[in-house]
Amino acid sequence: MEGPRLPPSATAPESDDDKPDDPPSVWHRPTSSLPSLPSQDPPSHHWRNNSLNLSPLPTTTLSSLPPPDTIPELETYVVRVPRDQVYWTPPPEHAKYVEKRRKNPEKNKKKGCSKRLMWFFIILVVFGFILGAITIILHFAFNPTLPIFAVERLTAKSSNFEVMLRAENPTSNMGVRYVMKKDGVVSLTYKNKRLGSGKFPGLSQAAFGSDKVNVKLDGSTKNAAVQPRGSKQPLVMILTMELKAEYEAGPVKRNKDVAVTCDVKVKGLLDGKKVEIVSENCESEFKN
Known part of the structure; x- marks a missing residue:
């Protein structure tokens, strides 16, 4: 937004040649020219910073109000997420299971050993069954007859x-x-x-x-x-x-x-x- 307008000058602007060597000073609006505002409580703090103050104001003329603060521009971000990617939070029972495993490492190790032994026993039984089936088939397929x-x-x-x-x-x-x-x-x-x-x-x-x-x-x-x-x-x-x-x-x-x-x-x-x-x-x- 633009700043307050300068008061009209009675004289014409000076040319570049008439300007002194010192840098020009910043113009300040005299406070005496502003009318005194009625006293009021400061507006309540809003959850969003740098936002407009929506608190009720006393009925005054627009000319007597100070210039409003500039509204910062809001930045917009575009986030692209693949459709086949799903973000999810594990259920709480998973955390309990992990905590139990951390607390009882020896017990978990024993369970792992017992599972391996069980699978080894199952594989051994299956292998024995296959070997027995092959032996029976060979026995009946290749059975010598008396000479x-x-x-x-x-x-x-x-x-x-x-x-x-x-x-x-x-x-x-x-x-x-x-x-x-x-x-x-x-x-x-x-x-x-x-x-x-x-x-x-x-x-x-x-x-x-x-x-x-x-x-x-x-x-x-x-x-x-x-x-x-x-x-x-x-x-x-x-x-x-x-x-x-x-x-x-x-x-x-x-x-x-x-x-x-x-x-x-x-x-x-x-x-x-x-x-x-x-x-x-x-x-x-x-x-x-």
């Missing part, structure tokens, strides 16, 4: 016997390899008397494989001379084998102990002629 043996020929010589066997692997998805057990033996007996004994040679078979194997037994027929020569009664002999079967299908392996017992009836064993096999029956059994 099948049959005696096809038997030859008696002066110091040994030769037995021709046929071995079959009925397992559809696993190959097998037959070896002798550490203390195993193949023996041929007649009336609980051993005629010969020996070792089973190694044999490998594929799934559904069928192969022949020749087994040599050291011994003689002297212990079988209990029947007169020329007798037409067949001799009943028993062939026993203790084998170890190693089944395999990729990474899956199974080891089984197999006991084989064959009942063989033959003719012509004591006459030194060609031995005739009247009947034979072999049975296999897993020992584990």
Whole structure:
């Protein structure tokens, strides 16, 4: 706002040349020219500084009022907040929870350890369950079947016997390899008397494989001379084998102990002629 107007001067303004060297003084309005205002209480303080005084004023003329104070300009600020940003104050129960954790650090540490142990136990149980399920599936998917043996020929010589066997692997998805057990033996007996004994040679078979194997037994027929020569009664002999079967299908392996017992009836064993096999029956059994 503009200041009070200067009183008109009777003389014309001085030119620049007539001005003295001293700086011009500030003009002051004489207080004697203002009319005296009626006494009044100061206006009550308003909550907003530098604002207009809205208190009632006595009815005076505008010319007798002092010039009003200048109103300061109000500054305006624009604050931009992203729409996806939310400002919120945590509820008081969160502060209580944090305070409890600060007061009981040992208790919180124990709770953390118990939670870790619980999760470790849960993971261990889940892992055991998965491992058990895989084991059961592999057991039923790769389950070895008992091998099948049959005696096809038997030859008696002066110091040994030769037995021709046929071995079959009925397992559809696993190959097998037959070896002798550490203390195993193949023996041929007649009336609980051993005629010969020996070792089973190694044999490998594929799934559904069928192969022949020749087994040599050291011994003689002297212990079988209990029947007169020329007798037409067949001799009943028993062939026993203790084998170890190693089944395999990729990474899956199974080891089984197999006991084989064959009942063989033959003719012509004591006459030194060609031995005739009247009947034979072999049975296999897993020992584990």
